[in-house]
Amino acid sequence: MPEPTRLERLLFRLEAQHRSLNWAFGEIRGKQGVVFELGLGHGRTYDHLRRHLIDRDIFVFDREIDCFPDCTPDAAHLILGKFSATLPAAQRRFAGKVILVNSDVGTYDEAYNVEVAELVSRNLPAVLAPGAIVLSDLPLDLPQAQPLPLPQGARSERYFIYRSP
Numbered sequence: 001m002p003e004p005t006r007l008e009r010l011l012f013r014l015e016a017q018h019r020s021l022n023w024a025f026g027e028i029r030g031k032q033g034v035v036f037e038l039g040l041g042h043g044r045t046y047d048h049l050r051r052h053l054i055d056r057d058i059f060v061f062d063r064e065i066d067c068f069p070d071c072t073p074d075a076a077h078l079i080l081g082k083f084s085a086t087l088p089a090a091q092r093r094f095a096g097k098v099i100l101v102n103s104d105v106g107t108y109d110e111a112y113n114v115e116v117a118e119l120v121s122r123n124l125p126a127v128l129a130p131g132a133i134v135l136s137d138l139p140l141d142l143p144q145a146q147p148l149p150l151p152q153g154a155r156s157e158r159y160f161i162y163r164s165p
């Protein structure tokens with residue numbers, strides 16, 4: 001197999017994200033809890049979450065609003081600010097209540113990715129409900145959680161799944 005091109009790497013990473021999200025919807029079915037979307041960006045994964053999880057409260061975190069206008073969360077579900085401020089505050093408000101996290105916060109800056117992955121890893125455990133699923137574009141350090149393989153058909157290793165105890 002030849003090395004994938006950059007176009008194929010992007011395609012495969014988005015495919016892995018898409019398959020992971022769809023897999024997670026089945027995993028949390030029938031379980032109580034809210035959803036965290038870390039990284040609104042253009043709102044693509046938020047749009048997918050809200051389309052498939054119509055009865056869930058989905059809280060979206062970002063430092064800015066830069067999404068397609070029709071993908072803007074309502075004010076009650078948009079938590080604006082740097083993760084360094086909003087995630088510690090979320091620990092108190094959402095302790096043990098989050099059943100699904102999609103953390104999509106990485107950039108092309110590897111040093112920043114290490115920093116933000118550490119921030120996310122430090123703040124998530126307190127909010128996770130029993131059996132919660134965490135999906136992430138960056139590897140996280142969640143010692144209590146079990147890393148899981150990507151769903152069948154994913155052709156990229158660049159998405160990560162964890163299940164909380």
Ligand SMILES: C[S@@+](CC[C@H](N)C(=O)[O-])C[C@H]1O[C@@H](n2cnc3c(N)ncnc32)[C@H](O)[C@@H]1O
Nearest residue numbers: 039040041042043044045062063082083104105
């Ligand atoms: C890759 S984009 C998210 C893409 C989005 N999930 C989508 O599908 O369109 C990453 C987002 O994370 C946000 N972000 C990165 N680091 C952050 C930080 N420290 N605090 C708050 N937001 C941050 C950026 O502003 C950016 O919008």
